[in-house]
Amino acid sequence: MEKLFELSHQNPALFVDILESIKDAILITDHEGTTLWLNSASEEMHGIPRNKITGRNVRDLEKEGLFEPSVLRMTLEEGKNVSTVQTVGNGKKYIATGHLVKNKDGKVIAAVAHLRDITDAVKNTSKLQEIEELLEKYSAQIRKLTNMQKNSNRAEYVNFGGKSKSRVSARKIIEKIAAVDTTALIVGETGTGKSLTAEKIHMLSKRKNGPFIQINCASLPDSLLESELFGYEKGSFTGATSKGKQGLIQAAETGTLFLDEIGEMPIHLQTKILHFLQSKTYMPIGAREPRYADVRIIAATNRDLEGMLAEGTFRSDLFYRLNILTVKMPALRESRDDIKDLAIYFLDLYNGKYNKSKHFSEGVLKNFLQYSWPGNVRELENLIERLVILSEDKVIEEKDLPQKMIRRNMLSSSPSHSNHATMPEILEEMEKKMIIDALEKENSTRKAAKYLGVTQSLLMRRIRKYNIQLVVEASKSFVK
Ligand SMILES: Nc1ncnc2c1ncn2[C@@H]1O[C@H](COP(=O)(O)OP(=O)(O)OP(=O)(O)O)[C@@H](O)[C@H]1O
Numbered sequence: 387m388e389k390l391f392e393l394s395h396q397n398p399a400l401f402v403d404i405l406e407s408i409k410d411a412i413l414i415t416d417h418e419g420t421t422l423w424l425n426s427a428s429e430e431m432h433g434i435p436r437n438k439i440t441g442r443n444v445r446d447l448e449k450e451g452l453f454e455p456s457v458l459r460m461t462l463e464e465g466k467n468v469s470t471v472q473t474v475g476n477g478k479k480y481i482a483t484g485h486l487v488k489n490k491d492g493k494v495i496a497a498v499a500h501l502r503d504i505t506d507a508v509k510n511t512s513k514l515q516e517i518e519e520l521l522e523k524y525s526a527q528i529r530k531l532t533n534m535q536k537n538s539n540r541a542e543y544v545n546f547g548g549k550s551k552s553r554v555s556a557r558k559i560i561e562k563i564a565a566v567d568t569t570a571l572i573v574g575e576t577g578t579g580k581s582l583t584a585e586k587i588h589m590l591s592k593r594k595n596g597p598f599i600q601i602n603c604a605s606l607p608d609s610l611l612e613s614e615l616f617g618y619e620k621g622s623f624t625g626a627t628s629k630g631k632q633g634l635i636q637a638a639e640t641g642t643l644f645l646d647e648i649g650e651m652p653i654h655l656q657t658k659i660l661h662f663l664q665s666k667t668y669m670p671i672g673a674r675e676p677r678y679a680d681v682r683i684i685a686a687t688n689r690d691l692e693g694m695l696a697e698g699t700f701r702s703d704l705f706y707r708l709n710i711l712t713v714k715m716p717a718l719r720e721s722r723d724d725i726k727d728l729a730i731y732f733l734d735l736y737n738g739k740y741n742k743s744k745h746f747s748e749g750v751l752k753n754f755l756q757y758s759w760p761g762n763v764r765e766l767e768n769l770i771e772r773l774v775i776l777s778e779d780k781v782i783e784e785k786d787l788p789q790k791m792i793r794r795n796m797l798s799s800s801p802s803h804s805n806h807a808t809m810p811e812i813l814e815e816m817e818k819k820m821i822i823d824a825l826e827k828e829n830s831t832r833k834a835a836k837y838l839g840v841t842q843s844l845l846m847r848r849i850r851k852y853n854i855q856l857v858v859e860a861s862k863s864f865v866k
Pocket residue numbers: 540544546547574575576577578579580581582583688763764767
C-alpha cells in the first residue's frame with residue numbers, strides 16, 4: 387500500500403492511468419450524479435467524446451437515452467450499491483454496478499459505475515432459447531405427424547399376411563415379441579416395415595392402452611436428442627431457463643418407446659439407454675435424483691450393428707441386451723412370393739383412395755416379380771400410388787412403369803451381355819446399377835457414397851457420367 391502511495395506521489399495521475407488501463411467502462415460522478423470523469427472504455431462504449439459527458443448529470447443523460455437505466459441514478463437514489471443490466475444507445479448490453487464512495491464520516495462523496503459488455507453472452511443465451519423453442523415446435527409437429535400416421539390405422543389392420551417363408555417366420559416372431567414385455571430389436575433394410583412392425587407389436591401387447599412414442603435417433607443433433615429423450619431440469623444449462631422439460635421416456639410411461647435408427651445413437655446416449663434398460667431408471671439432464679419409468683423399449687435399425695461393434699461405434703453390452711428378441715423384416719427381393727399380394731393390396735388401397743378402378747396387366751406383374759426393389763415395400767407402395775394416379779387407361783401397362791424397372795430387368799435377362807457386350811460395357815452397366823440402387827436405398831448422395839465405399843466427389847462424377855438424374859420428391863429424393 388505504502389509503495390503504491392509512494393508511486394502515486396511520484397506520478398499524481400497514477401490512479402487515472404490504472405483506471406484507463408481497465409477494459410471495462412468506469413464512470414465517476416459526484417454525490418449528486420454530476421459526471422466527474424470517465425475512462426476511455428466508457429467513452430468508447432457511449433460513442434461520444436468525454437467532454438460531452440463530463441459535467442452533465444446522469445439523470446439528464448438517462449433522459450437523452452445515453453443509457454437505460456442509469457445505474458448511478460439508482461445507486462444514489464437507493465443509497466446503496468446496485469447492479470443492473472444496462473442497455474447503451476448503440477444497443478449493447480452491459481452488466482452495470484454502481485458503488486458509493488463515502489468519506490470517513492460515512493457521507494457520500496462520489497459514485498462509481500463499472501460496466502462490463504455482455505452483449506455476446508446475451509446473444510448466445512437467446513440463441514439457445516430460440517433453438518429450444520424451435521425444437522419444441524418441431525417435436526410438437528413430429529408428435530402430430532406420428533399421431534396422424536397412427537390415425538391412418540394401418541398398423542391396426544395390417545395383418546402382416548404373406549406366404550413367403552421369410553415373412554411367415556417374421557410374423558411368428560412378431561407375435562412372440564408382442565406376447566412378452568421385454569426389449570426388442572427390429573432389423574431390416576429401409577422400407578421393409580420396421581416402423582409399422584414396432585407399432586403393431588405395441589398394439590398386440592398388453593401395453594396397447596398406453597402411449598406409443600417414437601423418435602428417430604438420426605433426426606436430431608446429439609445434445610437435442612439427449613434432452614428429447616431424458617428431458618431436463620429447470621435451469622440445468624444456459625438457455626434452459628424456463629420450465630424444464632419432460633423427456634420422451636417419461637411421456638411413454640406405461641406404454642412403448644420406439645427408438646428408430648438406433649444405430650445412429652451416439653455412444654454416450656447408448657450408455658444412458660443401457661442403464662435405463664437395466665434399472666428402469668434414468669437421470670434427466672441436470673437432475674440430482676434418478677427417475678423411474680415403466681416403459682418398454684423397442685429399437686430398430688437398418689445398420690449392421692454387429693459390424694458396428696467391431697468398429698467400436700455401437701456398445702456391445704447394449705447390442706446383446708437389445709438382441710435378445712430380434713425380428714428381421716424381409717427385403718422384398720427375398721420374399722418374392724409376397725410381391726403380388728402386396729401389389730394387389732396397395733392397388734385396392736389407392737383405387738379406393740382416388741376413386742379409380744385400375745388393374746395391372748400380366749406384364750406389369752411380371753416386371754414387379756423380377757425387379758430388385760431396393761426401397762422394398764415403401765418403394766412398391768409409392769410406385770403403385772403413382773401408377774394409380776398417373777396411368778392413362780384402366781389397365782396399367784408396362785409402358786407406364788419407370789424406365790429403371792424395365793432397363794434393370796433387361797439387364798438381368800438380356801442375352802446381349804453374355805454374347806456381345808464387352809467387359810468394360812458390362813462393368814459400366816453394373817456400376818451404374820449399383821449407384822442407382824445405393825441412391826434409392828440411402829436417399830442422399832452423401833449416404834450413398836458411404837454405402838458404396840467411395841468418396842462423394844467420385845460418386846458425383848459417376849452420376850454425371852451416366853447422366854443419372856436426381857429427382858426430389860415431396861419427402862425424399864430418388865433416382866431414375
Ligand atoms: N406388411 C405391410 N403391409 C402394408 N404396408 C406395409 C407393410 N410393410 C410396410 N408397409 C408400408 O411401407 C412403408 C414403409 O414401412 P416402414 O416405414 O415401416 O419401413 P421401415 O423399415 O421403418 O423403413 P425405414 O428404414 O426407412 O425407416 C410404410 O408406408 C408402411 O406402411
